[in-house]
Amino acid sequence: MGFPFQDSQKRKFLSVSTIIWVCGLFIAVQSSLLPRRGDTQHDLQPRESGNDTVAPSPPWVNATVLQDPPPCVSDSIPCKFTPTRIEDCSAIKCITSFDGACMERAKRVNLSCLCRTLSSQNCPVCTSPIERAGYYHWLNLTCGVLPEWEGLPNNWTSAFLSLDLVAIGNGSQTCDASKAASFWAGNNLPICIKAACSPYEQQWRASMHNGKDTAWANFNIGRPDNNLPSDKECGLYLSRADVCGSLQQTAKETCPKTMCSTRLERTQYLLWLNKTCSTAASFKGMPLNWEADIKAGVTSPEYDHGNDLTFPECANQGSCGESLAVWRKSASDDFCSLNQDGQSCYANETRLSYAQLCPQLSYPLTGTCSGYCTHSADRPKLLEFLNKTCSGISQWSGLPSNWVDLLQLQLSEVKPWPEVADYHGDGSDNIAPVCPTAEANIAVFAGANLAMLLFTPILGRRKVVGWITFGRLGEPHSRSWIYMGPAMALLQLLANTANALIIKSVPGYSHVDTKTLVMLWTTRPRMAWLSILLVPYQADDVMYFSCAATSLVVELILQLISSYTFGTVANHARWEGLYNTDAASRLTSAPAFGLAAQRMYGGALLWLLLIIVCIFTLGSSVLGVVKVMDTLIGSASLNIRREKRRLRRVIALRDKLPPIVLDKRARKSNSSSPIPKSLPVPDTEPVQASYPDQVFVEQMSARTMLTDEESLKISCDNMVKSLEDMVQWLGQDLVERDALAKMLSGPPFYGGGWPAVPPKETWFTPRFTRMFKGKHDWGRVPTTAEELQAAVLRRNTLEADLIATANRNIDIASSHRYTAPNGSGALWRDVQRHRAAIHRSWNTNMNRLYGFRAYDENKKEMRHVILIVFIGMVGCWISQWVFWVGFLKLYSGQGYCPPRLGTLALNWILFSVVGVFMGSSV
Numbered sequence: 001m002g003f004p005f006q007d008s009q010k011r012k013f014l015s016v017s018t019i020i021w022v023c024g025l026f027i028a029v030q031s032s033l034l035p036r037r038g039d040t041q042h043d044l045q046p047r048e049s050g051n052d053t054v055a056p057s058p059p060w061v062n063a064t065v066l067q068d069p070p071p072c073v074s075d076s077i078p079c080k081f082t083p084t085r086i087e088d089c090s091a092i093k094c095i096t097s098f099d100g101a102c103m104e105r106a107k108r109v110n111l112s113c114l115c116r117t118l119s120s121q122n123c124p125v126c127t128s129p130i131e132r133a134g135y136y137h138w139l140n141l142t143c144g145v146l147p148e149w150e151g152l153p154n155n156w157t158s159a160f161l162s163l164d165l166v167a168i169g170n171g172s173q174t175c176d177a178s179k180a181a182s183f184w185a186g187n188n189l190p191i192c193i194k195a196a197c198s199p200y201e202q203q204w205r206a207s208m209h210n211g212k213d214t215a216w217a218n219f220n221i222g223r224p225d226n227n228l229p230s231d232k233e234c235g236l237y238l239s240r241a242d243v244c245g246s247l248q249q250t251a252k253e254t255c256p257k258t259m260c261s262t263r264l265e266r267t268q269y270l271l272w273l274n275k276t277c278s279t280a281a282s283f284k285g286m287p288l289n290w291e292a293d294i295k296a297g298v299t300s301p302e303y304d305h306g307n308d309l310t311f312p313e314c315a316n317q318g319s320c321g322e323s324l325a326v327w328r329k330s331a332s333d334d335f336c337s338l339n340q341d342g343q344s345c346y347a348n349e350t351r352l353s354y355a356q357l358c359p360q361l362s363y364p365l366t367g368t369c370s371g372y373c374t375h376s377a378d379r380p381k382l383l384e385f386l387n388k389t390c391s392g393i394s395q396w397s398g399l400p401s402n403w404v405d406l407l408q409l410q411l412s413e414v415k416p417w418p419e420v421a422d423y424h425g426d427g428s429d430n431i432a433p434v435c436p437t438a439e440a441n442i443a444v445f446a447g448a449n450l451a452m453l454l455f456t457p458i459l460g461r462r463k464v465v466g467w468i469t470f471g472r473l474g475e476p477h478s479r480s481w482i483y484m485g486p487a488m489a490l491l492q493l494l495a496n497t498a499n500a501l502i503i504k505s506v507p508g509y510s511h512v513d514t515k516t517l518v519m520l521w522t523t524r525p526r527m528a529w530l531s532i533l534l535v536p537y538q539a540d541d542v543m544y545f546s547c548a549a550t551s552l553v554v555e556l557i558l559q560l561i562s563s564y565t566f567g568t569v570a571n572h573a574r575w576e577g578l579y580n581t582d583a584a585s586r587l588t589s590a591p592a593f594g595l596a597a598q599r600m601y602g603g604a605l606l607w608l609l610l611i612i613v614c615i616f617t618l619g620s621s622v623l624g625v626v627k628v629m630d631t632l633i634g635s636a637s638l639n640i641r642r643e644k645r646r647l648r649r650v651i652a653l654r655d656k657l658p659p660i661v662l663d664k665r666a667r668k669s670n671s672s673s674p675i676p677k678s679l680p681v682p683d684t685e686p687v688q689a690s691y692p693d694q695v696f697v698e699q700m701s702a703r704t705m706l707t708d709e710e711s712l713k714i715s716c717d718n719m720v721k722s723l724e725d726m727v728q729w730l731g732q733d734l735v736e737r738d739a740l741a742k743m744l745s746g747p748p749f750y751g752g753g754w755p756a757v758p759p760k761e762t763w764f765t766p767r768f769t770r771m772f773k774g775k776h777d778w779g780r781v782p783t784t785a786e787e788l789q790a791a792v793l794r795r796n797t798l799e800a801d802l803i804a805t806a807n808r809n810i811d812i813a814s815s816h817r818y819t820a821p822n823g824s825g826a827l828w829r830d831v832q833r834h835r836a837a838i839h840r841s842w843n844t845n846m847n848r849l850y851g852f853r854a855y856d857e858n859k860k861e862m863r864h865v866i867l868i869v870f871i872g873m874v875g876c877w878i879s880q881w882v883f884w885v886g887f888l889k890l891y892s893g894q895g896y897c898p899p900r901l902g903t904l905a906l907n908w909i910l911f912s913v914v915g916v917f918m919g920s921s922v
Contacts, residue, residue, distance in 0.1 A: 058111050060093055060111075062106075066109070067142060069081045069138050070131060070134040072126040073126065073135060078124060085114065086109055088113070090108065092108075093107075111146055112146060115149050118151055120136060140156070242282075263297050263335070264297060264345075267335075270290045270294050274290070275343045298335060303335065307328075307352050314381065315365065318372075319369075320368055331352055331354075332351065333351060335349045335350075335351050336349075354393055357390075362397075363398060375575075383399065386399055408586065411894070416568060416573075419891075420895055424508055424509075433897070433899045435897035438885075441892065441896075449525065449526065451912070452527050452528055452913075455912075484553075485549070485553025485556075486557060488918065489554045491918075492912075493522070494911065496521040498907055500517040501514065502903060502907070506899045522562045522565065524884065525884065527877075528551040528555060529551055529877075535865075535866070547916060552621055552622045559614055566611075569601065595889075597890055598886065599882050600887045601886070603883030603885075604879075607880065610879060614876040620865075621865050
């Protein structure tokens, strides 16, 4: 059973092995028939060789290893070498075998077949030395590997001895430097000869050789063996014997003017000539003094500076920069930097001759450079440059005698104005006035500030203004600061203008610019803004509010006007470079005026930095003062006139009220006094009910007005309040009904029962009349028995409470005692009057409390306003003093000599005092 199974398995194995062997054999045969790398693509059916052994090399070689023949070979019919010749000597040969079987075949060229007809005797067209050398070289590369080939003579290399070539290049043929650097750097002809001397090319045309021909003769042109560049048409070559034999004469006679005329070109030519032709037998020798010419082209004592000279930036721009470039070029020349062997130039170096450049330079610059580098920040750079560059040149005098002083800042450059108020004599007998010192001018400003400190508390007081003007001015509620502030600022400008005209009227000062003086004096330090410190004093009387508000507005306007002058000064400093980093050292080095200039420009810059804060604080302070003023004086003049009208109305109502006298006599009768049917009631309740907030504000504001009219208004308001309280209690329906019940329940009715009462009774009720807007001063009140009974019970209970209260109250009990039978009516009136007095006292205390609280809030707000003004203004005030101290130190005696200084000071004080008085009077 098992054996048949083994037999079938064996048969399957043999079948699979046979299939695999057949497939492998088929693949090997197909692979041997396919073309391999190096086979020519045009030979689709090459001759096959039945030999399965690998073809030997040589003679069988791949066609890719064959070099292209020289042009004379490929172009000549006798020795034409074409791909057909190679194809005739090609066959399919085995290149890989395995176990005696060829595994791979490819097309190979038989060199023996190819070289059978190639020898040095063939190709008679390759007759020139270069062509012959190239042909011999190609034969050696192609057929020299065959041991049996003898196509070259034994001395075939001697053909190269006659190839003494020089690469000269060609304008129409270029060469990649990376491919031909080895020979271009050798004996390359200078550019000046190739470009300028065209007769060279015409004279040596017969000796010129194209790079395609000379590429095969690589032994003598610097190329390594078997390393030919891909571009064989690179440049032209000359025979050294032809070139060097006639080069000196040709260079002298053919182009003596244009060839290598510059220093560098001459040096390059001589170096090339010495290196190329010094060993040539046909060379006639170097020109006379050629070594001196080379030395002059390499170095020169006149051109002893590099071309890295940098002109100052202030001059090297615009038309001046173009002129400097032209001057530099005319004073420059190119020199040769020699290689280590000293036979050629590896680079060109441009050098500058200061001896040729400096005669065109001087201070100040002239020509197209006139006006350049005259700025105070640029002048030192130019002067130092000229001194460093040209000081060693003899006969050069381009610097002025005071050039060392010009390195520093000049007084004329530091001044923003050449002069402000200086004396100019007209040649007559006018005697120049004595110029006030800086200290005297500072004392004038300080005196004006001190005078304002003394006069402001006096003339800025509202009551003083009212006393001087007999009460016509000095109102506490005025808002005239809105237009008086600009008016007072204009008054200050008028004071400056008047002083400027005074100076201009003095002989020798008629040239003074009034505008400059007026704008300059607006920057004077002022202290009128300190009037804000007086506001808390007698604030209830708004004693200094108008003065402070007007002064702040004036200061705000004058500070804004001052920005023109401070901006002019700061801009001049910016233009002169005085705010640069080196400005401090430059100013410090000028001891005569450096410190004064630092103070002046520092004060101007500080003011410009703080002016935004000053303007903000002044504006917010004016608004704060006005807010406090409005809070203290209540409403404006319209409200005051309305209060006066109400005052007259209250006085009229008060006069109509009958006097209320406390009845201290004990009533012996058992009857109660009836309540009068007619009760005068002032018509104030609608006003109180309709405008409670306004009435409250007016009551609060009334506490701060201390004039006679206002005191009377306060008293009348208290009276109105008392009358309203009385009406509130006596005008109630309950009170009226209790009074009716009290009259009807007197002693005649005690124990007698209830009398018959009409269902309705007519009573005069002012409250009903006001409520229903009736045409008649009367109304209907229901008086049923039940209502009267309830009223009697309420009256009895209230009466008992009132008697107990009166007995405990010292004010009422001290006058008299009351008993139930006989004193109810008088007791009722006394209690009501006492309650009204209590309410009046309570309302007065509340009004006073509210006034105190408002006053405390105003005091806090005023302290805040004062602090803001002081912090904001003290910086500007100090910066103004710093500016003026520096200005006066800088200009005193040299541009600012105002005459009649005392008159100017008095004029400023007078205008300031008038301004304070006018600002406080409205």
